[in-house]
Amino acid sequence: MSDEVVSGGGGVGRRGLLCGGGILGVAVLAGCGGGGEEKSAGDLKGKEVAKVADVPVGGGKINGAEKVVVTQPTQGSFKAFTAVCTHQGCTVGSVSGGLIKCPCHGSEFKIADGSVQRGPADRALTEYPVQVRDGGIVVT
Incomplete structure (x- = not known):
């Protein structure tokens, strides 16, 4: 040609x-x-990222403003992870069926530990330490 x-x-x-x-x-x-930029635990320290009442058992809630997803894998056990997918930086879009799901390329992460359930992501979501204080979930 x-x-x-x-x-x-x-x-x-x-x-x-x-x-x-x-x-x-x-x-x-x-x-x-998606322009997602992961925040450090230091950036979030002391911030309430969700209300206990808003995080269902076996599910979670995405805080888009802080780019954090808060989950409750079992009754009374709360976890917080970056909401920025480790594949290409999209913000995760939903939490259901025990998984945090990214809408961009289909990556899925376990709500209990942020580990990859399904790629293309190959790294777990960063976890933030949290405590329950006065009905809120606060990064410590």
Whole structure:
């Protein structure tokens, strides 16, 4: 194939298509990122990230403002993890069936320890230490 016009009359050569596709590919990948930036435990220390009443047993609640997901794997046991997926930085979208789920590429993490249940993510979610104080779940 020559480096000339690929489709009739458009004047776009093969090289132009490849370069344009490369730019588009970068834009698409950038769109997958979701802009999530994980916070450190120090950034969150002392902050209430959820109310006990809002976190169901066997499920969880996502705090989008703080980028934290709080779970209750068993009655009275609360866990908190970054809500930033370890695959490409999307913010996780839901918690159900004992799993924290990322809507971007389908990664799933266990609510008990943040470990990967299903990829493409290959690292667990960062866990934050928490305590229950006055009906709230606070990062310690």
